Amino acid sequence: DAGVTQSPTHLIKTRGQQVTLRCSPKSGHDTVSWYQQALGQGPQFIFQYYEEEERQRGNFPDRFSGHQFPNYSSELNVNALLLGDSALYLCASSLRALNEKLFFGSGTQLSVL
Amino acid sequence: AQTVTQSQPEMSVQEAETVTLSCTYDTSESDYYLFWYKQPPSRQMILVIRQEAYKQQNATENRFSVNFQKAAKSFSLKISDSQLGDAAMYFCAYSFPQGGSEKLVFGKGTKLTVNP
Numbered sequence: 001d002a003g004v005t006q007s008p009t010h011l012i013k014t015r016g017q018q019v020t021l022r023c024s025p026k027s028g029h030d031t032v033s034w035y036q037q038a039l040g041q042g043p044q045f046i047f048q049y050y051e052e053e054e055r056q057r058g059n060f061p062d063r064f065s066g067h068q069f070p071n072y073s074s075e076l077n078v079n080a081l082l083l084g085d086s087a088l089y090l091c092a093s094s095l096r097a098l099n100e101k102l103f104f105g106s107g108t109q110l111s112v113l
Numbered sequence: 114a115q116t117v118t119q120s121q122p123e124m125s126v127q128e129a130e131t132v133t134l135s136c137t138y139d140t141s142e143s144d145y146y147l148f149w150y151k152q153p154p155s156r157q158m159i160l161v162i163r164q165e166a167y168k169q170q171n172a173t174e175n176r177f178s179v180n181f182q183k184a185a186k187s188f189s190l191k192i193s194d195s196q197l198g199d200a201a202m203y204f205c206a207y208s209f210p211q212g213g214s215e216k217l218v219f220g221k222g223t224k225l226t227v228n229p
Contacts, residue, residue, distance in 0.1 A: 033216070042117075042204050042219030043158070056216050088156060094215060102215060104158035 025093030136205030
């Protein structure tokens, strides 16, 4: 079992650009959540996807959007990048019906220059 | 809004000794979950222990145990017989499941150093 996989592991962008981060959930999981972890901080909840719909959203602007595909994988898109978007982006998956614990990936480190 | 506070930015412990990491939280809910996660340099968040608020018994997982004081809204983690591999960032987290989903609110973390 590969667990939660995220790609790419590292990414460098410039201000104003757009970025797409990808996540494949652990086998058997149907729910994907995204978190942003700024340097020296704990992760902050961005949003959660289940059945290809956004189910919950944290306090993030509309520049942050996402998608879930029929195979349960997910993308996080960030438009009009700001320097403050530089962070580690973590994906977590779970099986909603059983309210199981979250499994996290190793994240994508995004640097905005 | 729910908040989680970890007042110890850094802690250190000698190998084989015991260390306690502190966490307090604020919520108006009566039923919720509390967690301790470990984040090693690999960056992956690893669940250490989970406590359900309605359970009075403190959770334990091998060398890891918690002291859950619901009235005081305190949730500390005790690591016994510390090992070099325990060195990592430790995050306390709160969850109030809504409709089956689980949104976590994290503290800022405590960096644990284990000295040989």
